Amino acid sequence: MNSVFVYCEIEDGHVAEVSMELLTKGRTLANELKCKLEAVAIGHNLDGIEKDIFPFGVDVLHIADDKKLYPFATLPHTSVVVKLFKEEKPQIALMGASSIGRDLGPRVSSALHSGLTADCTSLIIGEHEDKKQKKKYENLLYQIRPAFGGNIIATIINPDCRPQMATVREGVMKKEVLDPKYKGKINKLDVSKYVNDEDFVVEIIERHMEKSKVNIKGAGIIVAGGYGVGSKENFNLLFELAEVLGGEVGASRAAVDSGYVGHDRQIGQTGTTVRPKLYIACGISGQIQHRAGMEESAQIIAINTDPEAPINSIADYVITGDVAEIIPKMIKYYKANTK
Amino acid sequence: MKGFKIIVLAKQVPDTRNVGKDAMKADGTVNRAALPAIFNPEDLNALEQALRIKDKFPGSTITVLTMGPGRAAEIIREGLFRGADDGILLTDRAFAGSDTLATSYAISQTLKKYGKFDMIIAGRQAIDGDTAQVGPQVAEKMGLPQVTYAEEIQAIENGKITIKRRLERGVEVVKCSLPLVITVNGSAPECRARNAKLIMKYKHAKTVTELQVANDDYIQLYNDRPYLNIKEWTVQDIEVNMEELGLTGSPTKVKKVENVVLQSKEAKVITSSDDDINQLMTELIENHTIG
Numbered sequence: 088m089n090s091v092f093v094y095c096e097i098e099d100g101h102v103a104e105v106s107m108e109l110l111t112k113g114r115t116l117a118n119e120l121k122c123k124l125e126a127v128a129i130g131h132n133l134d135g136i137e138k139d140i141f142p143f144g145v146d147v148l149h150i151a152d153d154k155k156l157y158p159f160a161t162l163p164h165t166s167v168v169v170k171l172f173k174e175e176k177p178q179i180a181l182m183g184a185s186s187i188g189r190d191l192g193p194r195v196s197s198a199l200h201s202g203l204t205a206d207c208t209s210l211i212i213g214e215h216e217d218k219k220q221k222k223k224y225e226n227l228l229y230q231i232r233p234a235f236g237g238n239i240i241a242t243i244i245n246p247d248c249r250p251q252m253a254t255v256r257e258g259v260m261k262k263e264v265l266d267p268k269y270k271g272k273i274n275k276l277d278v279s280k281y282v283n284d285e286d287f288v289v290e291i292i293e294r295h296m297e298k299s300k301v302n303i304k305g306a307g308i309i310v311a312g313g314y315g316v317g318s319k320e321n322f323n324l325l326f327e328l329a330e331v332l333g334g335e336v337g338a339s340r341a342a343v344d345s346g347y348v349g350h351d352r353q354i355g356q357t358g359t360t361v362r363p364k365l366y367i368a369c370g371i372s373g374q375i376q377h378r379a380g381m382e383e384s385a386q387i388i389a390i391n392t393d394p395e396a397p398i399n400s401i402a403d404y405v406i407t408g409d410v411a412e413i414i415p416k417m418i419k420y421y422k423a424n425t426k
Numbered sequence: 427m428k429g430f431k432i433i434v435l436a437k438q439v440p441d442t443r444n445v446g447k448d449a450m451k452a453d454g455t456v457n458r459a460a461l462p463a464i465f466n467p468e469d470l471n472a473l474e475q476a477l478r479i480k481d482k483f484p485g486s487t488i489t490v491l492t493m494g495p496g497r498a499a500e501i502i503r504e505g506l507f508r509g510a511d512d513g514i515l516l517t518d519r520a521f522a523g524s525d526t527l528a529t530s531y532a533i534s535q536t537l538k539k540y541g542k543f544d545m546i547i548a549g550r551q552a553i554d555g556d557t558a559q560v561g562p563q564v565a566e567k568m569g570l571p572q573v574t575y576a577e578e579i580q581a582i583e584n585g586k587i588t589i590k591r592r593l594e595r596g597v598e599v600v601k602c603s604l605p606l607v608i609t610v611n612g613s614a615p616e617c618r619a620r621n622a623k624l625i626m627k628y629k630h631a632k633t634v635t636e637l638q639v640a641n642d643d644y645i646q647l648y649n650d651r652p653y654l655n656i657k658e659w660t661v662q663d664i665e666v667n668m669e670e671l672g673l674t675g676s677p678t679k680v681k682k683v684e685n686v687v688l689q690s691k692e693a694k695v696i697t698s699s700d701d702d703i704n705q706l707m708t709e710l711i712e713n714h715t716i717g
Contacts, residue, residue, distance in 0.1 A: 186575055193558070193563045194572065200677065202527065203527075203559060204678060206557075235440075240684045242681045245678050289571050290600060350613075357556065385715075404696060406698060416700060417707060424708050
């Protein structure tokens with residue numbers, strides 16, 4: 088049985104969070120398919136990287152280690168992955184829906200003529216019957232994602248082409264070590280056989296990477312604002328409430344697009360997925376893409392002028408009214424009750 | 427100085443950001459007709475980058491290429507109003523049901539037919555699918571390098587282009603030889619407004635299909651002014667393997683589409699009155715959610 092592959096992103100000598108989450112998911116899928124889980128790590132100075140990878144239950148780790156392969160560049164990484172996939176013929180290949188995975192994934196899928204589904208929110212194994220062709224398929228990867236502005240949830244399959252490729256955002260899948268002592272096999276690739284000179288036409292002349300300063304993923308309380316907050320000034324109220332409660336400020340895509348706050352605070356399918364113990368949604372209508380990123384919050388308070396807002400249907404408390412009026416009251420009564 | 431030949435890939439999309447209550451039909455399917463069709467936002471950012479190159483390097487030309495139904499000619503006119511030079515509408519029933527790979531194939535075959543160009547600039551992704559796949563897949567099929575998440579084209583010198591990229595956690599400046607494919611991020615500058623003179627010049631630009639319902643006076647005008655001709659290409663105009671188009675050419679299939687049905691849980695509905703808010707905060711403190 089062909090394997091499940093995960094492309095591991097490397098940043099500063101470490102495996103990216105999203106890749107570890109995908110390794111966890113990959114192990115579950117491999118168990119169900121009764122096949123191996125394999126990983127690919129491409130970069131430089133990767134000695135010891137297996138310690139980050141095997142514990143997720145990886146059976147084979149393919150390593151391409153060369154000075155020219157770090158930092159990530161599209162063409163050389165594509166060449167390594169494409170050749171490796173041609174040799175190993177994975178049935179499923181997963182990548183992070185990150186700046187790297189969404190640059191590399193489509194290029195690889197085009198070279199292999201295999202289907203790719205971006206930004207999946209769920210991956211499960213299922214069957215399919217093509218009634219026209221009278222063909223039955225088993226053990227297909229259902230790639231599930233919101234589409235069409237979040238008004239529908241689509242299940243996508245790749246019946247005939249392999250690998251079945253999907254990208255998934257950080258935080259969507261849960262990261263879980265299978266066994267700290269899990270023993271896999273290392274396959275070191277002879278890099279010169281995988282890349283050629285033309286792969287290096289794009290030269291990186293400057294690079295500034297920052298650690299994400301905003302830690303909304305780890306926050307226990309999130310005060311999130313949407314387009315309905317109305318202005319950057321009103322967002323200050325959210326920051327005040329978050330500070331008082333010891334939480335962080337998040338935002339919907341509409342609020343980020345309107346320039347109320349930075350992109351690093353975006354929650355939802357195209358942002359971060361969060362699971363805080365309390366989520367206060369202010370002026371957020373609650374489109375599916377946003378809900379996909381927060382609906383597992385333990386408690387949800389929705390503050391909205393629209394009593395019919397979709398967010399209300401998943402909320403534990405619904406407050407109908409104006410954010411600018413309600414938040415100062417929350418701050419006031421919180422302070423009054425905790426003295 | 428000779429300019430650059432730039433192709434902007436653009437898509438007409440339903441405005442999924444403004445989905446009103448009438449956007450869903452009674453049977454629960456999406457009512458596309460109720461959604462306004464717009465120029466995909468990030469493709470406008472791409473057009474702006476092309477226009478800036480044209481400003482800086484006189485003699486540059488911009489061709490807007492779009493694939494879609496007949497009415498997608500609207501966005502070509504929209505491009506002409508903002509400073510593009512001409513447009514190609516790629517339209518054919520054979521493209522219906524194409525996934526990103528089949529779409530990229532059709533576009534790349536069109537580009538091969540088009541001839542020489544210096545760069546292809548496209549938006550990072552379209553708001554109806556949010557896949558960000560067509561740009562890189564076109565690049566792969568054309569055998570060209572790609573620079574994604576572009577925010578600013580900083581320089582073009584000696585056949586090399588310098589581009590600033592906006593990544594999730596930082597920025598990168600890269601240098602690459604022409605030709606190449608660039609996909610532009612939404613954080614790049616917004617597209618300039620339509621130009622009144624260009625609106626006057628191009629408002630009657632039409633494709634051959636649109637021409638069929640025009641009157642004789644207009645046809646005379648159209649014949650006198652070749653720039654009013656928006657090229658309309660079908661599979662007949664490009665070399666394609668029909669097997670690679672549309673549904674047959676698409677490795678991904680939509681197995682199932684479900685409407686988003688909200689399952690309400692029992693929410694406590696409270697007002698914004700002082701008493702209610704006070705009660706809520708007390709409750710949250712008592713059950714240790716906060717405090």
